[in-house]
Each structure stands twice: as structure tokens, then as C-alpha cells.
Amino acid sequence: MNKLPRCDFHIHTKYLKCANATMEVFDIVKVCESLGVTTLGITDHLNTLDKLDLHWKIKEDIERLNTSVCVFFGVELNFMGVDGKFAFSEEVKEKLGFQFAIGGIHGTYLDKYDLKKIVDIQHRHHLMTCRDPLVDVLVHPYWFGKGEFDGKGWPWFDSMRAVPEAYARELGQTARETGTAIEINGCANLENPAYNERFVEEYIAFMSIIAEEGACFSLGSDAHDINSLKAIKSSWKVADRLKIPADRIWMPKGSPMAGGGKQHS
Numbered sequence: 001m002n003k004l005p006r007c008d009f010h011i012h013t014k015y016l017k018c019a020n021a022t023m024e025v026f027d028i029v030k031v032c033e034s035l036g037v038t039t040l041g042i043t044d045h046l047n048t049l050d051k052l053d054l055h056w057k058i059k060e061d062i063e064r065l066n067t068s069v070c071v072f073f074g075v076e077l078n079f080m081g082v083d084g085k086f087a088f089s090e091e092v093k094e095k096l097g098f099q100f101a102i103g104g105i106h107g108t109y110l111d112k113y114d115l116k117k118i119v120d121i122q123h124r125h126h127l128m129t130c131r132d133p134l135v136d137v138l139v140h141p142y143w144f145g146k147g148e149f150d151g152k153g154w155p156w157f158d159s160m161r162a163v164p165e166a167y168a169r170e171l172g173q174t175a176r177e178t179g180t181a182i183e184i185n186g187c188a189n190l191e192n193p194a195y196n197e198r199f200v201e202e203y204i205a206f207m208s209i210i211a212e213e214g215a216c217f218s219l220g221s222d223a224h225d226i227n228s229l230k231a232i233k234s235s236w237k238v239a240d241r242l243k244i245p246a247d248r249i250w251m252p253k254g255s256p257m258a259g260g261g262k263q264h265s
């Protein structure tokens with residue numbers, strides 16, 4: 001049954017303040033171990049370059065680990081404005097020694113409600129992310145912050161039927177061509193309390209179209225709290241259900257920064 005690699009390549013820490021104080025690297029790894037995770041990546045936010053130095057602490061924590069789990073050091077990128085850039089470059093990557101980058105869009109960038117525009121902006125940024133050679137994984141496609149919609153008095157994004165099938169196909173094709181993995185995200189998409197069961201089924205159908213187009217997938221919990229790490233199991237389940245072959249489950253290149261030990265050759 002357990003054919004697919006049990007990985008989690010989307011985990012936040014307390015250091016960037018988005019996750020809470022329970023998200024200490026040492027404790028994260030301990031919990032992941034108990035969940036059966038064999039390989040993980042810490043990927044805290046880098047929204048702006050002034051936050052770059054906070055990532056040193058994460059790296060130091062990883063380097064101090066003594067674990068059988070393979071641990072990689074990654075980063076999550078966000079667009080600096082609509083059609084903006086990521087706060088990332090070859091130099092930034094090298095300076096910190098990030099082993100991989102995941103990235104995506106984290107807002108609608110609109111002041112006025114227009115569902116078609118909302119979807120079009122997401123789609124455009126998804127494709128831009130795939131085409132960025134420094135980004136390995138497109139994070140949580142079509143995740144939205146419920147707070148943004150509520151705050152603007154908009155109807156909630158409660159159906160994936162707003163996304164044309166052609167967009168899903170184009171995303172899958174672009175991801176395949178660029179070698180960018182599409183994320184199956186536990187907390188933001190599959191277990192987000194803002195979405196009902198029907199939405200999640202529609203979301204899985206969207207993922208299955210991307211899978212048909214031959215894309216690779218990355219599995220990530222996007223945990224911001226130690227008790228949310230278990231959401232990775234939902235990502236694993238969806239990957240199993242979509243019958244994604246093991247060689248299309250994304251893994252970072254190179255050796256982990258810590259862990260592996262005997263299990264890693």
C-alpha cells in the first residue's frame with residue numbers, strides 16, 4: 001500500500017511569525033517521525049528580503065538535528081504585488097543555502113469582486129510560477145484567504161467550477177514542460193475548514209486533470225501549528241487516490257541537510 005514516498009515539503013516555523021510557537025524545528029521533526037514522514041522540507045515565508053536573515057535560525061536548527069528523517073531546507077515565496085516578482089534570486093538562494101523553493105500567489109489583488117478576474121489572475125500567476133526556473137513547486141493553487149473575502153464583503157470562493165477545465169489542462173501541461181511540481185496541500189486546500197466536502201471533491205477533480213496532463217506533484221501539509229502536521233495524511237491520500245506514480249512525486253535534488261543516516265545511501 002505504502003508505495004508513494006511519505007514526504008512533507010511545506011512546513012512553517014515560529015521564526016517567521018506566521019506559524020505559532022509550537023513550530024520548533026526539533027519538535028516538528030519529532031512529530032513528523034511519529035506520523036511516518038520519511039522526508040521533509042522546512043519552508044518558511046520569504047515575502048520580502050528584509051526577512052531573509054530570520055532564515056539563518058532555521059538552518060542552524062536543522063544542522064543540529066539528529067534524526068532518521070531526511071530534512072531539507074527550503075523557502076516559500078510570494079509575489080510582491082500583482083505581476084510582481086518573488087523576493088528571490090540565485091544570490092539569495094546561495095547566500096542562505098536554500099535547497100529548494102516553493103512559491104505562489106497569496107491574494108486576489110483586486111478591490112472589486114469579479115469572479116472571472118479573480119480566477120484569471122490566479123491562473124496567470126500559476127503559469128508565471130511554473131516558468132520561474134528558481135521555483136520547484138507551485139503552492140496551493142486556488143487557495144484563498146477567507147479573511148480577505150469576508151473583509152471585502154465578497155461571496156466566498158466555494159466552488160472549483162469557477163475554474164475552466166482548460167486552465168487546469170494548461171497548468172498541468174506547463175508544469176510538465178517546466179518540471180515544476182504542483183502541490184497537493186493538506187491545510188490550505190484539503191482540510192481547510194472554510195471549504196465543504198463538495199468543494200474538496202471538486203478540488204481533487206481539478207488535481208486529477210493536472211495529473212492527466214503528466215505533471216509531477218509535491219506533497220505538503222503547510223502546517224502552522226504542531227497539531228496540523230497530520231494534515232499531510234490528506235495529501236498522501238489524494239496522491240494515492242489519483243494513482244500518481246512514485247516517479248511523479250517530487251523530491252528535492254541532492255542530499256538532505258540533516259537526517260537520513262542509515263536509511264539514506
Ligand SMILES: [Zn+2]
Pocket residue numbers: 076104106139140
Ligand atoms: Zn502559501
Ligand SMILES: [Zn+2]
Pocket residue numbers: 010012076222
Ligand atoms: Zn505556506
